Amino acid sequence: MLKLNINNESSRLRAVVLGSAVSSGPVPEVAEAYDPKSLEHILAGTYPKEQDMVNEMQAFKNVLQKYDVAVYRPENIENYNQIFTRDIGFVIEDIFVKSNILPNRELEIDAIQYIIDQIDPKKVVRPPSEVHIEGGDVMLWNDYIFIGTYKGSDYKDYITARTNMLGVQYIRDLFPHKIVKEFDLVKSKIEARDNALHLDCCFQPLGNNKAIIYKNGFREEADYLFLVNLFGKENLFQITRDEMFDMNSNLFSIDTNVVVSERNFTRLNNWLRQNGFIVEEIPYAEIAKQEGLLRCSTLPLIRD
Template sequence: MHKLCVTSETGRLRSVIIGYPDNFHQAPPAIINETQKEYYFGPNCPTRQQVMAELGGFKKALACQGVEVLQPEPLEGVPDQLMTRDIGVVIGDTFVVTQMARESRRDEWLGLLPILNRMRTQRVIKVPDDIVLEGGDVIVDNGRIFVGLSQRTGPDGAAYLASRFPQFEVVPVPLKQLSDGENVLHLDCSFVPVGQRSALIYADGLAEMPAAIAENYDLIEVTKAEQAILATNVLSISPTQVIARPQSSRVNAEMRQRGLEVIELPFDDPPKTGGSFRCCSLPLWRD
């Protein structure tokens, strides 16, 4: 049985489910976000070979840090199982199977069944079918659950978590929409805590700044151009270590100035599907 424990975004990572790349686009993909519209029909379309190589490097880097790395079981007919973050989230000692907005992604969680079946059933809950709640919109950190009100998750998703986890303060974070000129798919495309009390923030992607963010974090501002390459979408493996893309050089330097070790890994093709290191990982256990 796998231990479930996540109470912060930056605690020492012990066990994680990362994306499964080997069946990437073996079935025709559904185009479900603006990033895919940009890349899937041009010469820089992500390839299975490159996705496999980069997920392999990500897996190796995590294992070298002593992290247990798990992956979903491949599902026939599902063209993309890279973004495990969206299909589930661990809150405290409970695994929440989320509910995806797009029909093409609603069966992805079935690839987690071999892992979920080894857990105590009372520690696994599933979001009702009539509520959209995607894991990229959920950040658990030090007694709070931040929930992005985004292109995907709505207020009913935040209300559901508040009803199921009364021991946490649920903080809705309204994000700007495409109609506002901002492409912020999920909360972790605009806000992610790092280190002891810092956070990466693309403030222009927020419709309003919650006091729980403004007053509790040393905010590292991210520009629109940096947000477009998913500079916020990093994965912390401890309070002092974070995995990031080398393209985010200024943001990485800001994190280093705050005492963080930034492990830079090549990761070019997975972001063309809409997510980077955080999106491709689903932590099960953090200290």
């Protein structure tokens, strides 16, 4: 039986579901693109090749195993993208929440059912269908649960708007003892440099008191200032529009002082080392072309 435990983003990791790029299918048609960054690469003929993505994910797995993390993988579905496990579910405390994701991604949840079957059924929940919430928008920070959302009246017109206010309320009701703070994110269907697909595309806490942040990912300056006040300006690494596009805020913590990062994030990686982090650099630039990176590829189950 798996005893889940997740209370923040950076405590020592013990078990995780890492996505898979094996048999990830042909290059999508333009009409099939879920986000503007994938669309950009489909149109440019630079969409990532399966073998390159498999190699990148293997490098990630190697680092996780170096730190004795139990790594689960989804069962393989032929010709199907199973890289971004963060979208399909998430753990808060000892509860596994199944996401209501885009309908044509439902098979991805079936592929990790063998893991969910190892969890106490009373600890597995699924929100009603009108409740939209994806793991990339949910971030735990001890007493806080941060949730990215989109409050625009045109929510339904955006395939890039993944978590609605009903999702925020659902988490509030499920965890009444937590401080649930939602953030209204900037969305774009056409320009990936102006699209915070999930909260972890413009913000991510690290260590005990540090965070990466992109100011223009928030529709309301007050939301950005809330985080500046909570963490302290001196503890924040401010990323640029291009660094946000490259997914600099989508790192993954194995421990309070160990972070997995993309090897090309030179400015960020230097800052992390200056602040006492061990930075495990791996190649992940091909997977980044699908508007997801290291955090997006993981579904943590147990942290100390």
